[in-house]
Each structure stands twice: as structure tokens, then as C-alpha cells.
Amino acid sequence: MAAGGVTWLAGGDGEQVEHAASMALQANIGIPCDPIPGGLEFPCITRTLRAAVTAPLYADLALSGIDPLIPYHEILQAIETNFQKTDPAALCGSACGCNCTPTAVRCMEKLSGDTAFQLHYRYK
Numbered sequence: 397m398a399a400g401g402v403t404w405l406a407g408g409d410g411e412q413v414e415h416a417a418s419m420a421l422q423a424n425i426g427i428p429c430d431p432i433p434g435g436l437e438f439p440c441i442t443r444t445l446r447a448a449v450t451a452p453l454y455a456d457l458a459l460s461g462i463d464p465l466i467p468y469h470e471i472l473q474a475i476e477t478n479f480q481k482t483d484p485a486a487l488c489g490s491a492c493g494c495n496c497t498p499t500a501v502r503c504m505e506k507l508s509g510d511t512a513f514q515l516h517y518r519y520k
Contacts, residue, residue, distance in 0.1 A: 398447065399454035408459050414468040416458035420451065421471045426478065430493030434503040439494050 400417035408416070424447060431440050458464075466474075494500055 398451035399458075402451050402455035403458050406455055406459060408455065412458040415462070415464045416451075416454040418464040418466060418468040418471050419454045419457055419462070420447065421468070421475070422464065422466060423450070423454075425471065425475060427493075430495045432494055432500045432503055433507050435500070 397417060397420075399420035400413040403413045403416040424443075427443060429440065432438055495504070
């Protein structure tokens, strides 16, 4: 959405805003949410920073007339379809992405006795 916002602020029209947002979403589709327990929001924080700093890139591409090929509304539908068809354990949490690494497993084991940690993961 930041790419669309930058495009609008740069004087882009509605179609260019959608093109920028579509390109940005296409670059991020399929990345699981997998914060490492005790990892201070890694890798989520770096993914968010990457998305923020590339927003002007997608705005420039859209403003220069680059067609994202896949329309914005189709990317949103693809995200929804992916969400519906994917096993919930693989979408977010301790069973996917970076959490499958040995370091993340050690973090999980180290924190397993922490009451706040147990409450957080029980209600996810």
C-alpha cells in the first residue's frame, strides 16, 4: 500500500496507484509470517523495512508506464486463494519459514518455560 501512496503523492492517477500496489504485492506474495521466538521480531522487521524502502521503486515503475501484468484485484484474490488453500500451520508461526532453522528451534526451547511465551502461543 505504501507503493500506491507514494505513487499518488507523486501525482499518479488511480491506475498507476493500482499498478504500483500490484507490483509491490507480487514481490511479497507467499512470504510466510514466521517471527522467531525471542528474536525481537526477526525476520518480520527486515521484511517490513524492505517493503518500505522499495515502495518508491514500485511508484517509479508505475509512473514510468510499466504494466504489472497482473492487475491489483487479481493479486488480492491470489493472496486470498493462497490463504484458503494453505495449511494454517504453514501460513504463520512456529512450523514454517525461518522457524524451521536450528537457531529458531533453540529459541523456542529456551523460551518454552516462560509463562508469557506460553500464553502467547496458546492463543495463536
